[in-house]
Amino acid sequence: MPTTFCAPASPSAVRAVRTVAALASSVLLVSPLFAGSAQAAPVDGGQPPKAPVPPAKMSQVGGERLGQAGVQVQPRGGAPALPDAKELTARSWIVSDADSGEVLAAKNPHWQLAPASTLKMLFADTVLPKFPKTQTYKVKPTDLAGMGAGSSLVGIKENLTYTVHDLWLGVFLRSGNDAVHTLSAMNGGTDATVKEMQKRAVELNATDTHVITPDGYDAPGQVSSAYDLSLFARAGLKNADFREYCSTASAQFPGDTGKDGKRATFGIQNTNRLLSGDYDIKPYPGIAGVKNGSTTNAGSTFTGVAQHGGRKLLVTVMNPEKRQHNEAYREAAKLFDWGFAADGKVAPVGRLVEAKGAEKESDKDAKNGDPQAQAALDSGGLGGPWAVAGIGGGAVALLGGLAWLVRRRRPAPADGGGGRRRRK
Known part of the structure; x- marks a missing residue:
């Protein structure tokens, strides 16, 4: 039977109760090293509960095979084997061509799972085009109300002024919920923003x-699902500002104003470990974004984009069963390796669909002789410049960010969030 969801509570009602629930469960916080990957509690007899299984029927948006449970791949002669189940433990994952949208392989890509901060890609798809990056905004105390307990923060403070550029760096680098709530306030409030995000998801066919x-x-x-998160990433990467923010490895963020009247800054580093690296994992060659996340319900989630030569791949991984540090990144890297090695050696098992009306309009403009529309159509809408700008921006920022210190309104784990009812 398909998974059934009750009518969701209103956003305002959710915010009213989730802080109490989070505080009540705070005694169950896990170590920051494994943030967002709380262990299953034993049941009677000391045995852990059985792992959830995907629904028997799932959406078939993008192709019939994408609605089937289990791994879907169609190898041709000489195709490399996918990593085995011990290496790919995620409940759901998908590898697709960022330009054409062809899905090269997938496992339960339409399984509806908690998305964690990867949902911020949809937030950016919805809100980012509305405000010029040079616009400034003075934060009101009410703007930061209603954030969940343990939220990851970039360190925004009430009554200080930030540019839109600053706020988006806070969203993408530190997964700052304070930055999201500030931008939502600028956009008419949290409830209005949630409605617009749902409308945008419908436009993108993210069912x-x-x-x-x-x-x-x-x-x-x-x-959300691995399929939908890939749609959000692909849509966002068509926007130059989105590409800049998601590919930046480190930056300086505005702090307090000193007695001399000058505004201090502090360093922030991207929590996407395939971009910025970590003590136990190196940046992935050719990586250019996109977004990571971690909460109790979601486990670890990640969507990334990378380029080798002329090949651009999108990989989304949701909730690895293996609870090792940086496991979602490790499994994403394995899928990137496989996808690049499988170039031309597998037949697609589905496709990332275009936004409603997008394919028709681009075809129309191209036929009318618009050279930019024709170039976008030829390259799948993500041609050359996006990757160059993305990878270059991340690499330059990484070189400039070897030493960094993040001030927060409250302490947060070293990887930017996660843990019991925490999110990044």
């Missing part, structure tokens, strides 16, 4: 997605 919070914080009924 697995139900939005309750703009920042991805755990909430009853809030779900």
